[in-house]
Amino acid sequence: MLYRCPIEVTVETEYLSAQSQPDKQQFAFAYHITIHNRGQIGAQLLSRHWFIINGDHQQEEVQGEGVVGQQPHISPGSSYSYTSGCILATPVGCMTGSYRMVNDEGEEFETPIPLFSLQVPGVVN
Numbered sequence: 110m111l112y113r114c115p116i117e118v119t120v121e122t123e124y125l126s127a128q129s130q131p132d133k134q135q136f137a138f139a140y141h142i143t144i145h146n147r148g149q150i151g152a153q154l155l156s157r158h159w160f161i162i163n164g165d166h167q168q169e170e171v172q173g174e175g176v177v178g179q180q181p182h183i184s185p186g187s188s189y190s191y192t193s194g195c196i197l198a199t200p201v202g203c204m205t206g207s208y209r210m211v212n213d214e215g216e217e218f219e220t221p222i223p224l225f226s227l228q229v230p231g232v233v234n
Contacts, residue, residue, distance in 0.1 A: 115146070115147040115148040116144060116145065116146055116147070116148070116152060116183075116208075116210065116220040117144075117145040117147055118142060118143070118144055118145075118208070118220060118221070118222050118223060119142070119143045119145070120140055120141065120142055120143075120222070120223065120225045121140070121141045122138055122139065122140045122141070122225060122226070122227055123138065123139050123140075123141075124136070124137070124138055124227075124228070124229050124230060125137040125138060125139055125194065129196075129229075131200070131229075134198045134199070135196050135197075135198070136196065136197045136198070136199065136200050136227075136229060137194060137195075137196050138194055138195055138196075138197065138202075138227040139192055139193070139194040140192070140193060140194065140195075140204065140225070140227070141190065141191075141192045142176070142190065142191055142192070142193070142222075143188050143189070143190045144181075144183060144188060144189045144190075144208070144220075145183075145187075145188045146183040146184065146185055146186065146187055146188070147186075148185055149185050150185060150212050150213050150214065151182055151183065151184045151185060151212065151213040152182070152183055152210045152211065152212045152213070153180060153181065153182045153183070153210060153211050154175060154176060154179075154180055154181050154183070154189070154208050154209075154210050155174070155175070155180060155208075155209045155210060155211055155217075156172065156173060156174050156175065156208070156209045157171070157172065157173055157175070157176055157206065157207075157208055157209075158170075158171075158172045158206045158207050158208075158209070159171040159172070159204060159205075159206040159222075160204065160205050160206055161195055161197075161202065161203075161204050162202055162203050162204070163197045163198055163199040163201075163202040164197070164199030164200065164201040164202055165198070165199055167198070171206075176191055176193070176208075177191045177192075177193055179191075195227070197227060200228065200229040200232045201226070201227065201228040201229070201232055202226075202227045202228075203224055203225060203226050203227060204222075204224070204225055204227065205221075205222055205223065205224040205225070206221075206222045207219045207220060207221050207222055208220045208222065
């Protein structure tokens with residue numbers, strides 16, 4: 110049985126113009142993630158699984174332990190935030206994925222990361 114813990118993921122993005130080189134097809138973006146535990150039991154983030162898709166529909170898949178070198182435990186009613194980034198070869202793209210987590214009773218579950226856009230300001234109306 111797949112345990113469903115009420116974990117909510119919210120995302121904010123920003124274009125990093127100072128770290129981008131459009132003439133070399135390098136567009137840098139930061140994404141700020143907040144993971145909210147809306148449940149009655151704590152949970153620990155074990156790993157991440159990302160799909161990064163650029164404007165040419167080229168997809169990169171990234172998997173790994175934790176996030177930014179951590180495997181945070183999120184208590185009921187608490188949140189955990191972090192910032193990471195990526196470089197795309199196009200001025201627009203998107204990301205989605207999931208976190209593998211385990212609750213305090215030892216039940217593992219997947220938490221979806223909602224699809225979010227990455228775009229240079231003014232490129233898309």
